[in-house]
Amino acid sequence: MPDSLRQVKAEIFQALGHSTRIAILQELRGRELTVNGFVERLGLEQANLSQHLAVLRARQVVVTRRAGNQVFYSVRDSLILEMLDLMRRYVVRQVDEAVARVEETERAEKGER
Amino acid sequence: MPDSLRQVKAEIFQALGHSTRIAILQELRGRELTVNGFVERLGLEQANLSQHLAVLRARQVVVTRRAGNQVFYSVRDSLILEMLDLMRRYVVRQVDEAVARVEETERAEKGER
DNA sequence: TCCATATATAGGAATATTCGAATATACTTA
DNA sequence: TAAGTATATTCGAATATTCCTATATATGGA
Numbered sequence: 001m002p003d004s005l006r007q008v009k010a011e012i013f014q015a016l017g018h019s020t021r022i023a024i025l026q027e028l029r030g031r032e033l034t035v036n037g038f039v040e041r042l043g044l045e046q047a048n049l050s051q052h053l054a055v056l057r058a059r060q061v062v063v064t065r066r067a068g069n070q071v072f073y074s075v076r077d078s079l080i081l082e083m084l085d086l087m088r089r090y091v092v093r094q095v096d097e098a099v100a101r102v103e104e105t106e107r108a109e110k111g112e113r
Numbered sequence: 114m115p116d117s118l119r120q121v122k123a124e125i126f127q128a129l130g131h132s133t134r135i136a137i138l139q140e141l142r143g144r145e146l147t148v149n150g151f152v153e154r155l156g157l158e159q160a161n162l163s164q165h166l167a168v169l170r171a172r173q174v175v176v177t178r179r180a181g182n183q184v185f186y187s188v189r190d191s192l193i194l195e196m197l198d199l200m201r202r203y204v205v206r207q208v209d210e211a212v213a214r215v216e217e218t219e220r221a222e223k224g225e226r
Numbered sequence: 227t228c229c230a231t232a233t234a235t236a237g238g239a240a241t242a243t244t245c246g247a248a249t250a251t252a253c254t255t256a
Numbered sequence: 257t258a259a260g261t262a263t264a265t266t267c268g269a270a271t272a273t274t275c276c277t278a279t280a281t282a283t284g285g286a
Binding site: 148159162164 | 261262263264265
């Protein structure tokens with residue numbers, strides 16, 4: 001694989017690598033939202049949200065549609081949301097395994113006593 | 114969703130957000146590799162690779178096994194590789210759509226002439 | 227045109243990431 | 257124990273990211 005392609009992938013992973021931007025994308029499941037919509041739902045500053053939206057726009061993860069005064073954001077390709085789904089599965093699995101390891105350790109320690 | 118969970122996800126996305134670390138994970142498809150193995154295959158400096166491997170280790174994306182002198186790295190959960198697969202599909206799709214848009218534009222311009 | 231509303235951007239400080247060079251640590255073998 | 261190989265860590269400079277504050281831009285209505 002050429003490094004330029006990896007670079008493109010890395011930039012999109014980076015775009016997903018911030019909790020606020022993950023929150024933004026989760027809000028965009030199945031709908032579009034204005035900047036003010038994000039402000040209300042996420043309780044963050046308008047400027048800050050605009051900045052994070054700019055990051056997602058730069059990587060073309062989201063697209064915009066202007067309607068009069070407001071700008072509606074939406075996810076360009078829902079494959080991005082599948083990425084978040086996969087990440088959820090991944091994190092859940094790691095946690096489950098960590099719990100299982102703890103329980104296994106406790107069982108072993110009980111047996112030793 | 115609590116922000117702490119999003120934070121965990123974001124940290125893993127960040128771990129994937131560098132072309133060298135993507136290259137490392139691709140090399141680990143279906144096998145384990147030593148640090149020197151990465152040096153040979155990727156042609157990067159040993160110290161640099163160790164640093165990137167440390168990032169992946171910190172997020173528990175990879176795990177290590179020491180055998181004598183060497184340290185073997187492997188992917189902890191192959192769901193991570195599915196993430197890379199999904200990202201490949203995503204990038205390919207974006208490129209295809211971009212090409213289609215260009216062709217559509219050319220067709221329209223030809224018609225106008 | 228003037229004002230209000232919605233959104234974007236610029237500037238600057240704090241923090242984080244990345245890389246190369248140098249050095250430290252771990253293990254093996256003589 | 258000394259030397260050699262493999263890997264990890266530290267340091268410092270360069271660059272990037274993030275956030276806040278202030279300001280700019282775009283649009284619609286009076």
